[in-house]
Structure formats: structure tokens, C-alpha cells
Amino acid sequence: MRTPLLAGNWKLQPLTRAEARALAAAVGSGARGIAGRDIVLAPPFTMLTTVAEAVADSPVAVAGQNLYWEKSGAFTGEISGPMLVDAGCRYVLIGHSERRQFFGETDYTVAKKVGAADACGLNPVMCVGETLEQRDAGVAMVVIEKQVRRGLVELTTEGLARLVIAYEPVWAIGTGRTASPEQAQEVHAAIRAVLREVAPRGIAESLRILYGGSVKPGNIDELMECPDVDGALVGGASLNADDFLRIIHFQESSL
Numbered sequence: 001m002r003t004p005l006l007a008g009n010w011k012l013q014p015l016t017r018a019e020a021r022a023l024a025a026a027v028g029s030g031a032r033g034i035a036g037r038d039i040v041l042a043p044p045f046t047m048l049t050t051v052a053e054a055v056a057d058s059p060v061a062v063a064g065q066n067l068y069w070e071k072s073g074a075f076t077g078e079i080s081g082p083m084l085v086d087a088g089c090r091y092v093l094i095g096h097s098e099r100r101q102f103f104g105e106t107d108y109t110v111a112k113k114v115g116a117a118d119a120c121g122l123n124p125v126m127c128v129g130e131t132l133e134q135r136d137a138g139v140a141m142v143v144i145e146k147q148v149r150r151g152l153v154e155l156t157t158e159g160l161a162r163l164v165i166a167y168e169p170v171w172a173i174g175t176g177r178t179a180s181p182e183q184a185q186e187v188h189a190a191i192r193a194v195l196r197e198v199a200p201r202g203i204a205e206s207l208r209i210l211y212g213g214s215v216k217p218g219n220i221d222e223l224m225e226c227p228d229v230d231g232a233l234v235g236g237a238s239l240n241a242d243d244f245l246r247i248i249h250f251q252e253s254s255l
């Protein structure tokens with residue numbers, strides 16, 4: 001009942017706009033005709049309009065990798081939600097662990113950004129996840145539950161219905177080390193239990209929880225077997241059109 005969502009996070013990939021256009025066009029044409037799956041690409045800001053144009057006649061949607069919560073003002077270097085909408089975005093990544101780790105993002109700033117995305121009609125993809133130290137200390141679920149609860153405090157019920165959560169264990173991002181399907185399912189089920197407490201039941205059941213962390217063509221099929229894994233947030237493998245197309249076409253025997 002939940003439409004799987006497969007999102008590619010290009011991070012700070014130094015593509016030229018021509019290279020970005022070619023990669024997005026390849027994904028767009030390989031996604032044409034896909035049914036029952038939502039596909040999203042999140043390029044750096046300077047490539048947003050290029051990518052949006054390249055996928056315009058395909059099922060692929062575009063996401064920003066970040067936003068600021070104010071709509072205007074003296075905030076040098078920042079980009080607002082309405083600017084992302086104007087550039088062709090329907091989604092925005094919020095609170096990626098790299099932003100928490102390197103740019104001082106906290107549950108407070110994540111909540112402000114989730115609220116700002118809601119206010120301009122963007123679908124927030126709110127990222128949560130524990131570090132290896134936290135997992136080894138047995139506090140992974142405490143950390144994740146706190147991130148989920150605190151991240152949602154600015155969200156309206158209407159906005160909740162558009163929310164996407166991405167569970168990304170920090171130890172699995174860009175490391176080649178993936179959470180096992182059992183580990184992913186355990187956390188996703190726990191996140192859904194939190195959602196049942198904070199959201200109306202129908203909404204909690206319908207929200208998509210993505211897994212992220214070294215998702216590749218070789219592990220997507222088994223991850224997508226998990227009942228509470230509703231898609232993937234893909235970093236490295238989204239930079240290769242063939243790999244990303246294999247991922248979005250997961251469990252299709254013809255590939």
C-alpha cells in the first residue's frame with residue numbers, strides 16, 4: 001500500500017551541468033514507463049534547474065539537498081523552500097548525517113527545516129541514524145527515536161502526510177558496509193511504532209521509511225523484501241546511471 005520511493009543523493013559531486021544533464025536524462029529515460037514507484041534525484045543546488053529540465057518528461061522528481069527555514073533576509077549562502085520549488089523541486093533532504101556531522105545541524109534545525117518544507121508544499125525527506133559508537137553502546141534506538149520525535153515538532157498533520165523518513169546508519173554511509181535486512185527492518189519497525197504515537201494511525205501506516213547506507217544493485221532486492229523498508233536513499237550508486245536504474249527497477253526479473 002506504500003509506493004516505494006527510490007532517491008539518489010548526488011551530494012557534492014563535482015559534475016558540470018552538461019554531465020548532470022546527461023546523467024539525469026539517462027535516469028529519466030530508463031525510468032520512463034515505471035509504475036508504482038516514485039523516483040527522485042537530489043543534485044547540488046547549481047544543477048537543480050538543469051536536472052529538472054532533463055527529467056521533465058519522465059516520472060523522475062527533483063529534490064534539494066538542504067534548505068533554510070527563512071523565506072528571505074540577510075542569510076548569506078542560504079536557499080529557501082520557495083526557491084527550491086521555483087527551481088523545480090518537489091522534495092528536499094533534511095538532516096542528512098553529513099549535515100549533522102559537518103555543518104552543525106541539530107534536531108532543532110532539522111525541525112525548523114521540516115516545518116519550512118511543509119509550509120511551501122515540499123515533501124521533506126528527514127534523515128535519521130546512529131553512529132557506530134551509539135550502536136555499539138546499545139543506544140541506537142534511543143538516538144533515532146529522539147531524532148524522529150524532535151524532528152517532527154513543527155509539522156502540521158497535513159504536512160505529516162507528505163513526510164518521508166530516511167533511516168541511514170552513519171556507519172553504513174559511503175563505507176560499503178550495509179545494514180543487514182534484519183537490522184534495517186528492526187529499526188524501521190521501531191520508527192513506525194514512534195510514528196503511530198505521534199501521527200494519526202492511517203498516516204503512520206502510509207508514511208514511507210527509506211533505508212540508506214551503501215545501497216547497491218546487489219543488495220536492493222533483499223532490502224526491499226523487508227515489510228517496513230519502503231525505498232532507499234542512495235548515494236554513491238546513484239552516480240552511475242546503470243546502477244541506479246537497476247536499483248529503481250528492483251525485484252524486476254526482466255533485468
Ligand code: PEP
Pocket residue numbers: 009011168172173174175176212213214215233234235236237
Ligand atoms: C547517502 O548519501 O545518503 C548515502 C546513503 O550514501 P551511500 O549510498 O554512498 O552510502
